[in-house]
Amino acid sequence: MQINHFPYNKVNNEILLEIREAVGDHLLTDADAVVNFTSDESKLTSIIPEIVVFPQTTEEVSKIMKIAYSYSIPVTPRGAGTNVTGAAIPIYGGIVMSLEKMNKLLEIDKENMMAVCEPGIINITLQNKLSEHNLFYPPDPASVNSCTIGGNVAQCAGGMKAVKYGVTKDYVLGLEVVLTTGEIITLGGKLRKNVTGYDILGLLIGSEGTLGVITKIILKVLPLPRYKIDLWIPFSSYTDALTFLPKIYQSQYVPSVIEFLEKDCIKAWEKLEKKKHQYSNAQAHIIIELDGNHLEMLEKESTDIAKLAEDNNAMDILYADTPALQNKIWEIRRKISEALRFIGGKKVSEDIVVPPSEIFTFMKKLKVIAKETGFKLIGYGHLGDGNIHVNILKCSLTETMWKKNLHEVITRIFSLAISLGGTITGEHGIGLTKKEYLQEALGDTNYLLMRKIKNLFDPKNILNPGKIFKLSSRR
Secondary structure (H helix, E strand, O other): OOOOOOOOOOOOHHHHHHHHHHHOOOEEOOHHHHHHHOEOOOOOEOOOOOEEEOOOOHHHHHHHHHHHHHHOOOEEEEOOOOOOOOOOOOOOOOEEEEOOOOOOEEEEEOOOOEEEEOOOOEHHHHHHHHHOOOEEOOOEOOOOOOOEHHHHHHHOOOEOOHHHHOOHHHOEEEEEEEOOOOOEEEEEOOOOOOOOOOOHHHHHOOOOOOOOEEEEEEEEOEEOOOEEEEEEEEEOOHHHHHOHHHHHHHOOOOOOEEEEEEHHHHHHHHHHHOOOOOOOOOOEEEEEEEEEOOHHHHHHHHHHHHHHHHHOOEOOOEEEOOHHHHHHHHHHHHHHHHHHHHHHOOEEEEEEEOOHHHHHHHHHHHHHHHHHHOOEEEEEEEHHHOEEEEEEEOOOOOHHHHHHHHHHHHHHHHHHHHHOOOEOEOOOOOOOOOHHHHHHHHOHHHHHHHHHHHHHHOOOOOEOOOOOOOOOOOO
């Protein structure tokens, strides 16, 4: 089954006038200005869209979609452009709909422990405003300082705290959505339970802007933990580091964060920052965060986990119980992706996920792939929930070898994850870069069902076309 694909029209002067009536002067048409919207953090680029619009209300979004549907013009919804799979770039031109001006925090409902916001609010902005009320929104992707909540919902973003607190879908209670026809619907609400019919709300979360445009979000929030303690644990043995995870689980403690870094990650950070890390020679590193409301209990947990680490041959344990030390740890962790790009020249980052018990096997076999292909493969990420970011670096490879063999390397990485009971993405989504691998990951029946859902929501295929699924022809 193929996705329906109608010939797309360009935004001519007549259509431009209609769009201007809908959003006023909140648009860009100059090529030098709209070119900034042809790429995202995937570093892929697309053709230049005819127009970028900046709606400020749901009604304006609805008017734009009605125009686009009427004239069969592709629309690419966009948050902050922090996506790493190309989901936010307009590969068929048309209209880019930037939701950055819809950035209000509409309500903090302390009575119901919920927040209501527009899609353009930045994740860290929401976090900071909630913390003023001793509240907490756990999902914190690496781009927390720049990504939008709308983008997080569209991708079902995860982050480092998922091991204890879950991911975006665990906190979205309601959405306001504009469909391709311009119709406005509401899904869910301020409800902790809701099994009324099919879970269309859940369907929209993680749909990458292919089914509707999100214009309002109702989120569950939690009490802000009063205390936290971080542990940086270096290991001289790769095996000791990766076999430490089951022992944490068996302790019955649930850290809020369990991160893993290979030695090469720290070496890359050293080159980027031009400084030496105190555990530079460790083969692997585990970062743990514990949080809670009772300091004595938290201190006992940290002591017990440190003892487990020592029994598993840890080189040392760095306790970070002050904001200064904690910030130092997380500044390093959040710089790793940038550091790997710095040393690699070109970098492709995949985010496979496997059962946590299979991480050791996955990483061991990943090194075999690296040796057999000659590619530099570096893994790091969310050890606690089995979500490892595999970075494929060009380094000294020739451009010819890079282009010739990259697809084979990615295919082998994905096949390995699937063979271990995992899949091809834990939080980055499909976008452009993974769509050719989706059918293998899902199986034929599930893949067909998803394509039918896309056709039902978007019969003209104008909403973020070319993402998740392949199209049969091009504009």
